[in-house]
Amino acid sequence: DQQVKQNSPSLSVQEGRISILNCDYTNSMFDYFLWYKKYPAEGPTFLISISSIKDKNEDGRFTVFLNKSAKHLSLHIVPSQPGDSAVYFCAASGGETSGSRLTFGEGTQLTVNP
Amino acid sequence: DGGITQSPKYLFRKEGQNVTLSCEQNLNHDAMYWYRQDPGQGLRLIYYSQIVNDFQKGDIAEGYSVSREKKESFPLTVTSAQKNPTAFYLCASSRLVGEQYFGPGTRLTVT
Numbered sequence: 001d002q003q004v005k006q007n008s009p010s011l012s013v014q015e016g017r018i019s020i021l022n023c024d025y026t027n028s029m030f031d032y033f034l035w036y037k038k039y040p041a042e043g044p045t046f047l048i049s050i051s052s053i054k055d056k057n058e059d060g061r062f063t064v065f066l067n068k069s070a071k072h073l074s075l076h077i078v079p080s081q082p083g084d085s086a087v088y089f090c091a092a093s094g095g096e097t098s099g100s101r102l103t104f105g106e107g108t109q110l111t112v113n114p
Numbered sequence: 115d116g117g118i119t120q121s122p123k124y125l126f127r128k129e130g131q132n133v134t135l136s137c138e139q140n141l142n143h144d145a146m147y148w149y150r151q152d153p154g155q156g157l158r159l160i161y162y163s164q165i166v167n168d169f170q171k172g173d174i175a176e177g178y179s180v181s182r183e184k185k186e187s188f189p190l191t192v193t194s195a196q197k198n199p200t201a202f203y204l205c206a207s208s209r210l211v212g213e214q215y216f217g218p219g220t221r222l223t224v225t
Contacts, residue, residue: 009154034213043118043204043216044157089156093211100145100164100208101172106156 003027004092006105014113019077021108023090026071031094034102035064035075038087048075052094080112117141118217120205125222127199135190135220137205146188147206147214150174157204163188164210192222199224 004025013019021035031052036044050057050064050073057064063076077084087109091102118139127133139146145164149157149172159172163182177196182188188207192199200223206214 006156032211036216041202041219041221043120043206043218046213046215049213100211100214101147101159101162102214104149104157 002106003030004090004103004105006088006090006108008108009106010109010111012111012113013080015082016079019075019080019084019110019112021075021077021088021090021110023073023075023105024071025073025092027092027094027103028071029094030092030103032092033064033066033073034091034093035062036089036091036104037084038089038107044089047088077110080110082112082114085110085112118205118207118215120203120217120220122220123218125220127222127224129224130194131224132194133192133199133222133224135192135203135205135222137188137190137217138186139188139205139207139215139217140186141207141215142185143207143215144185144210145208145214146182147208148172148178148180148188148190149204149206151202151204151219160190160203192224 034049035047038044066073087107090105121136147162148160161180163169179191205217208214
């Protein structure tokens with residue numbers, strides 16, 4: 001039962017354009033959502049998060065949008081840079097007993113072409 | 115300089131041997147986690163601990179064991195019962211609520 005799904009395994013964009021990474025979830029108890037970036041053979045690094053009481057959170061070039069009715073979130077990167085090329089994971093937590101436990105999606109490989 | 119350390123970076127073992135992966139954090143986080151990543155897949159939770167001397171199974175705990183005797187340390191033992199132990203193992207820590215911070219990972223190869 002995949003509660004967090006990233007349906008696009010890969011995405012390729014041109015430098016300077018917008019990258020949009022998508023994530024869907026099924027568990028209505030999730031109330032906190034995060035995006036992580038991962039380079040090969042390294043641990044993921046936290047990028048940005050959003051609570052379910054918001055529908056948008058922005059940090060520099062990164063913006064996360066949350067659509068609770070559709071159980072969908074997206075990460076926008078503007079402008080995209082070659083150094084953004086990495087695997088991006090979305091993650092979610094929530095519910096009475098989950099604490100800080102996160103459920104991760106499968107990841108999307110972003111390639112930004114110069 | 116706070117962070118999470120995992121050692122070693124690369125580990126090679128013969129089939130049938132148990133192996134223990136180290137994870138230490140000096141962030142004063144209460145919770146610690148172990149994940150496994152296989153090629154082309156996401157992160158799957160093996161075990162987690164939210165307090166010293168207590169831990170819970172994640173989604174793929176079979177063939178693994180952990181201990182949490184100190185707040186700073188959460189070692190993972192990959193036992194000979196784990197059918198496909200070759201993988202990239204990631205340790206993370208967090209406060210009881212909020213984002214997790216990851217270590218650099220250990221690549222385990224079992225032949």
